[in-house]
Amino acid sequence: MGAEEWEREDREFREIRRSKADWEFIKAQPPHIRAALIYFIEKGDRYVASRIAGLSLDEFDEIRRRANIPVVV
Secondary structure, eight states: OOHHHHHHHHHHHHHHHHHHSOHHHHHTSOHHHHHHHHHHHHHOOHHHHHHHHTOOHHHHHHHHHHTTOOOOO
């Protein structure tokens, strides 16, 4: 798989995360949680997003699920 294919796939996955996300839920979160959820939508990196939120990976995943953001691989 070439670099162009990876970039296309990343764009597709990001669009899936954006379209499925519950934006009203995300907007209602405290700034650090909101930033972490948006980072995850844009980058797809649960580990870094959990660090931004100051939460364990499991805690972040619970909020991510409540925000209806899928993990796309």
